[in-house]
Amino acid sequence: xxxxxxxxxxxxxxxxxxxxxxxxxxxxxxxxxxxxxxxxxxxxxxxxxxxxxxxxxxxxxxxxxxxxxxxxxxxxxxxxxxxxxxxxxxxxxxxxxxxxxxxxxxxxxxxxxxxxxxxxxxxxxxxxxxxxxxxxxxxxxxxxxxxxxxxxxxxxxxxxxxxxxxxxxxxxxxxxxxxxxxxxxxxxxxxxxxxxxxxxxxxxxxxxxxxxxxxxxxxxxxxxxxxxxxxxxxxxxxxxxxxxxxxxxxxxxxxxxxxxxxxxxxxxxxxxxxxxxxxxxxxxxxxxxxxxxxxxxxxxxxxxxxxxxxx
Numbered sequence: 001x002x003x004x005x006x007x008x009x010x011x012x013x014x015x016x017x018x019x020x021x022x023x024x025x026x027x028x029x030x031x032x033x034x035x036x037x038x039x040x041x042x043x044x045x046x047x048x049x050x051x052x053x054x055x056x057x058x059x060x061x062x063x064x065x066x067x068x069x070x071x072x073x074x075x076x077x078x079x080x081x082x083x084x085x086x087x088x089x090x091x092x093x094x095x096x097x098x099x100x101x102x103x104x105x106x107x108x109x110x111x112x113x114x115x116x117x118x119x120x121x122x123x124x125x126x127x128x129x130x131x132x133x134x135x136x137x138x139x140x141x142x143x144x145x146x147x148x149x150x151x152x153x154x155x156x157x158x159x160x161x162x163x164x165x166x167x168x169x170x171x172x173x174x175x176x177x178x179x180x181x182x183x184x185x186x187x188x189x190x191x192x193x194x195x196x197x198x199x200x201x202x203x204x205x206x207x208x209x210x211x212x213x214x215x216x217x218x219x220x221x222x223x224x225x226x227x228x229x230x231x232x233x234x235x236x237x238x239x240x241x242x243x244x245x246x247x248x249x250x251x252x253x254x255x256x257x258x259x260x261x262x263x264x265x266x267x268x269x270x271x272x273x274x275x276x277x278x279x280x281x282x283x284x285x286x287x288x289x290x291x292x293x294x295x296x297x298x299x300x301x302x303x304x305x306x307x308x309x310x311x
Contacts, residue, residue: 009283012287031301031305036058042073043071053290068082079110087113087115095115117303123140132177138300141292142170146175161186162179162184164188171230213263213264217270218274228279229284264279
């Protein structure tokens with residue numbers, strides 16, 4: 001058996017088309033175009049790339065965007081001040097604080113200072129509470145994207161046993177809550193879990209968000225499970241590429257040419273023969289995180305214009 005690919009690119013494109021239609025609907029009603037402001041603090045190279053991709057995606061669906069760039073290795077309270085200014089600006093519908101922040105920043109204070117109505121990452125405690133109780137509100141983008149991927153790919157959720165590997169505030173915890181709202185039976189595992197592979201093998205749906213390249217092998221996967229790989233790592237080592245992808249893979253060829261390649265938390269060569277479905281890296285969860293950011297921005301714009309959250 002070779003796992004069916006859970007095509008995040010295709011699902012993300014469908015969501016983007018829906019968002020573009022929603023923006024067109026706002027304009028047809030005589031409303032102003034949605035606007036997202038992104039705060040980028042520090043010199044994290046990966047964050048700079050992510051922000052460029054997010055702003056490009058906004059333009060493609062008709063959402064205006066602006067970058068608040070705070071250069072330098074120290075925060076010095078600048079991110080908090082930027083959030084407070086954007087909270088006051090009535091033309092801004094959504095605010096995204098790109099994480100991680102520099103080490104001297106108080107991330108909790110920054111996120112708690114967001115206007116909940118403009119919090120398009122769903123990380124303000126008011127929005128977290130609304131998610132827990134199942135009330136309307138923005139959901140964290142990566143877990144929301146994973147849910148979209150599973151549902152639109154025809155993976156049954158109700159009554160199924162889902163195991164989430166990882167308990168982060170951004171992915172693991174909200175993922176478990178969203179799956180519970182879909183009537184799945186959920187187990188959360190983490191670095192202190194005893195017999196981690198044993199728990200994981202009990203899953204019909206396995207969400208891998210552990211932050212370790214190729215960590216999840218066939219030992220973790222029940223035959224026929226749907227596996228979603230949340231991780232993304234760059235590798236340049238030839239031995240690692242041979243182990244993860246096999247000698248005849250395009251990834252090994254790329255590493256031999258001196259290039260880096262991407263891999264997730266799942267060992268693709270060892271898990272693909274066991275799982276029924278597997279999200280690839282790249283092309284799985286990543287595009288959906290951005291698509292759901294666009295969803296959340298459109299939702300915030302509709303609510304701030306006195307319209308229902310969804311068309």
